[in-house]
Amino acid sequence: ITEDMKNLAYELLKKCAGLPLAIIVLGGLLAVNEWKTIHEKINLHFSDKSDVSKVLALSYDDLPWHLKPCFLYLSSFPEDAEIPATKVLYMWIAEGFVLLNAYDKEREISVEEVAKQFLTELVNRGMVQVRFNLSGKIKSYHLHDLMRDLCVSKALQESFLSILNIQQDNETENCSASMAIKVKSNCKIRRLSLYRNVIPSLKASRRTLVHLRTLMSFGGVEWELKHFQSMFKDYKFLRVLKLENLLDMTENLPKSVGDLVHLRFLSLADSRFNGLPQSMGNLVCMEFLDLLVKSYVKVTMPNVLWKMKRLRYLRLPYKFDIKERFHGGWKKLRLETLKNLRTLRNFSMKECDVNDVGKFTNLQKLTVRDNFGPIELDIFWQLAEFNLKHLRSFSFYFGNFLCSWTECELSKMSIYPHSCKLFISGEIERLPEHKSLPQQLRKLVLHNSRLKEDPMPILEELKNLVSLVLMDAFLGKEMVCSAGGFPQLKHLLFGGLYDLEEWRAAEGAVPHLSQLGISSCPKLRVAPSHVSTYDGRDEIFEEEKKCLILP
Structure with missing residues (x-):
């Protein structure tokens, strides 16, 4: 310089x-x-x-x-x-x-x-x-307060966006953290974010919203069925529709949603819709579809997703029934035409045909979930036969807190030859030898396993394991890693190991591990000297949310 x-x-x-x-x-x-x-x-x-x-x-x-x-x-x-x-x-x-x-x-x-x-x-x-997740990949983004003020200011200045927010005395305004500008009645609004209870103002603003392309709803907005019917009728140019966290909405999504033929993005995440209409088959431009409503809600779904041939991202509900228009139709959810899919989450053998997966030639990320017995582990044999050359992330979620696993059952997973992540919930009688587990396993989460024997001598032989999470997984007082154990491990979390007092590692063990996340391990006093500990409550909570699906 x-x-x-x-x-x-x-x-x-x-x-x-x-x-x-x-x-x-x-x-x-x-x-x-x-x-x-x-x-x-x-x-x-x-x-x-x-x-x-x-x-x-x-x-x-x-x-x-x-x-x-x-x-x-x-x-x-x-x-x-x-x-x-x-x-x-x-x-x-x-x-x-x-x-x-x-x-x-x-x-x-x-x-x-x-x-x-x-x-x-x-x-x-x-x-x-x-912000990054455990594996080092970007999980989410956020704006610094000053940068957000600039972002909102420029968006409003360039008529890019409108934000409706009830301030006080039911006064509706365009607003940001540090400014408030009246909504112009002659402005053609193309993107709208709703904060708090602003639904009444939508009706009054109908004339300025006919060109709306994006509508996002955030916390505190109170919807009723009539609001949706009006919205789907009036805003026919919508491309992006975010209707998340609608806990008061326990109705079916109205059939008029099928009129939004330009829709490319629809998210109903964490809402409580209990049924989807047949008319969703009209949404043939759809590219992103998130149907993951609350985990305790069982959704009635029409068998029409196969018509959305442009879909690139699909997240299915945890629990759903398939509503057939005609008797004697398909008994499983038809997905075989979705050859553009890049991401498919919550695929279930019980409701879907595993042979369809082999047709998703562009698939990059697949999540298979089977939380409700009997668990069908034969899926490992079938998936191993498919040539998914673009697949980069493969995750399996099996079981729930009522399940129990035998050594023989777990051994069936060894057939899968590719890189994968494995989440197992339920009591495990005994872990199989490491050779009877997937050899390319990158992440392993054991939840409510309640193992009586130290799992480390077996798990440390998994040469490609990068992340290990043990939640209420071991009942003993001591875990020991031998020299050369866990050669690739970078992330380790202990949660709910209430009796664990010592975790010792011989010289040369866990060479890439620098930190241990701990939550609810009150007796743990001894850990390897080169490994520092930190409060892992938030990370344990996130991992537990993925596993805790009630039957």
């Missing part, structure tokens, strides 16, 4: 007023521009006084055209919200923000990969912050 560059850096840092966010954003600007150019822009537009808001505004102005709508779209989410990584990418795709050029098509780069590149660039510029 030259002396001139040092001087420039000093001058630029003064504009940041010591705010870490501004320094990070400035670093992102300098990474993609000449330092002198940024210095000239700041001096041209800003006064000598430091002005953090203008430094942040410059980061937006410097964005290439294709990233600006992607950034503005993040203003749809509430303050301090954790924005799910996968969902926001598919929202961008549904809106048409992510397009493939000739180079992408020639190299067979998917639209999801391009969307990830867009988000990575926003992260590298310091405009979006990320």
Whole structure:
């Protein structure tokens, strides 16, 4: 670095007023521009006084055209919200923000990969912050408060988005964390986020919402069936519809949802809809469909998903019945035509045909779930025969807290030859030898196993295991790892091991493990000296949510 560059850096840092966010954003600007150019822009537009808001505004102005709508779209989410990584990418795709050029098509780069590149660039510029999961992959995104203020301000200024929020005295306003602007009655609103109980205002704003493309509903919004019927009738150009966490809605989704023929993204996650209409077969443009309502709700589903041939992401409910239009029809959910699927979650052999999986030639992520007995472990044999060359993530969820497993039953899993993750709930009589478990196992979660023998001598022989979670899985006082054990293990969580007092590791064991997450292990006093411990309650809670599906 030259002396001139040092001087420039000093001058630029003064504009940041010591705010870490501004320094990070400035670093992102300098990474993609000449330092002198940024210095000239700041001096041209800003006064000598430091002005953090203008430094942040410059980061937006410097964005290439294709990233600006992607950034503005993040203003749809509430303050301090954790924005799910996968969902926001598919929202961008549904809106048409992510397009493939000739180079992408020639190299067979998917639209999801391009969307990830867009988000990575926003992260590298310091405009979006990320949170990671146990395996080190990006789990969610969020905006710093100051960056969100900028995002909302620009979105409202450019008529990109409207936010309806009841402030006080039932006054409806466009708002952000630090500003409030009246809704313009003559404005054609294309994207709308609803906070709190704003439904009455929708009816009054019907004329300005006919061109609506995105509608997101967040906490506190009280829906009734008549609201949906009106909405589906009036907003026929919707592409993105997010109706999550609607706990008061225990009706069927109205059949008029089938009129939203342009819909590409629909999420009913964590709501309580107990039935879906036959008319959903009209939604042939659908690309992202999340039907994971509350885990205790059993959904009545029409057998029409096979008509959505453009589907790229599908998450099924944990429990559902198939409603046939005609007697003697298909007894299982038809999925065989969905050859564009990249992600399929909560696939069940009881409600679906496993042979359909072999037809999903573009599948990259598959989650198989069988929580309600009898458990059909023959699926390992069938899946091993399929040639899914694009598959990168394969997860199995088996059992519940009422299940019990024999050594022989668990041995059936050894046939699966590819990389996978395994979640097992229920009491385990005895673990099989490590050779009788999948040899490419990357993650193992044992929940409510209540093992009497130390599981470490067997599990440490799994050479590819990266993540291990033990929740109420062992009743003993001591666990011991031998030299060379767990050669790849990086993540280890103990939860609910109430009698465990010592976990010892010989020299050379767990060489890549630096931290142990602990929750509800009150007697644990001894751990390897090179491994520090931390409070793993949040991570244990997240893992437990995945396993706790009531029969």
